[in-house]
Amino acid sequence: MTEQNQDIDKLQQQRQDKLAKIKQLSIDPYGSRLDDIESASAVRAKFDSTRQDQTALCAGRIVLFRDIGKLIFITLRDSSGTIQLGLSRKLLESQWDLIKLLDLGDVIGAEGTLGLTKTGELTIWTTKVIMLSKCVLQPPEKFHGLADIELRYRQRYVDLWANPEVMDRFKKRIAMVATIRNFLQAKGFFEVETPMMQSLAGGAAAKPFITHHNALDIDLYLRIAPELFLKRLLVGGMEKVFEVNRNFRNEGLSPRHNPEFTMMEIYQAYADYNIMMDLSEEMICLLVEKHCEGTTLQYGEMRIDYSRPWRRASYRDLVKEYAGCDIQDIAAIRSKAKSLGIEEAKLDDDIVVNEVFEATVEKNLINPTFVIDYPARLCPLTKRSKTNPDYAERFELYIGAMEVANAYTELNDPQVQYDNFVSQIKGSNEDENTFRNLDEDFINALKYGMPPAGGLGVGIDRLVMLLTGATSIKDVILFPLLKPEK
């Protein structure tokens, strides 16, 4: 039985009728394996206008259809781009019945001879059309594409071919992640995978998602960070490791936040946060060089200059510069906080300082800026500065007023780490609903001795946003979270 019913709309019914007619021609409307296909861009690249004997076989979706009677021009799209097919009745008399049943949106293969039209358009003068998949739904309008934002996210499978810039952006993301992997592997980093389901969600201050394992009858948390497992690998003797994978945080959505997002974390034994700074600068500049046009990129209203060297400024100096007060001067900081409308009275000193930082400094950090040396109390997993123990050897990288990376000289003293965890748990309040657990096994690992190390976390989605000009994180995630319909 079919799922067809009276509710099926007229446009769909017309296409179903064509599908039936294709079957009557003894042709499978859903095709089969097709070997030796060339991409549209590969065919464009190989075409030699001095030759008349070149052939090509392409496969893709019909996105434009121009029927001139005994001649039909089709624009076929694959992930590499488009190529024009010329279907002449003279050449394709035996297949003309099938050709008259083709619709916009159908997936077909076409084989023929390459040539140029009068107007110089590269064309496959087709000698054989291969039906690969019938499209029984009406595709979006050919010129505007799919514009409805909600539909674009819900039906990304249409968005990707209806709006070529969407395919291009995701291809860029894919290429950038590949560049990152190659870059790190060439430096001798091991790419590893650590648990996404954890019995303790640690390594960050965030609300986790909870799930349940039936056989063991235990609750598990989707990880909020891979940090504590990657450091265990340092203890295990892997000196250089990285992981690119999803983190999950049970928080609100925004143009910069998706509940699952891709984080890359890198750990390097015998290094420190200065080495991580150099590494991140080198890596992101490589991405700009390989995947972007020029070193100054437009992002929304901002023009961001990625040329090296990037600014490195201390947290304290930046607060002085943009808030006009010294973070050591708590009275001044509190009065500044009040003037910014921050309810500072019930907050700890260091939290107030950070509120002031976020309210005054962040929005000014347009060009890549390393904010270095954070107040130590904000950094429970970070080693303190030897020269001034009030500060931790930590930096955050800001680009386009957005935090894209966070790095430390990793704390490797098990006793200090233990004390930090305990005081952090004490400091957390109930309505915060943030899970803070003491990971005793992690402390145990540190007791075996973790080499001094630098660690770096990079928000891949945000980096891709910046480098592809996407102002919403949903535009760099293939299937962003949306509420289910109805």
Next chain:
RNA sequence: GAGGGCGUAGCUCAGCUGGUAGAGCAACGGCCUUUUAAGCCGUUGGUCCUGGGUUCGAGUCCCAGCGCCCUCACCA
């Protein structure tokens, strides 16, 4: 979670201070062998997001709900 905006044909969009639903693309029929969002002639197509209410009359006004977007909050 709070505030603001949006939801009309398969798609992209009009629709004024309330008067009975429109265009382009797509589709269908016709013409056309070098088009480029092909063109020309003709035709079809609507639970105006859902449910209430006000009104002689609601796409339009009011209330509630659903979804999306923006801003804010939590955070990366």
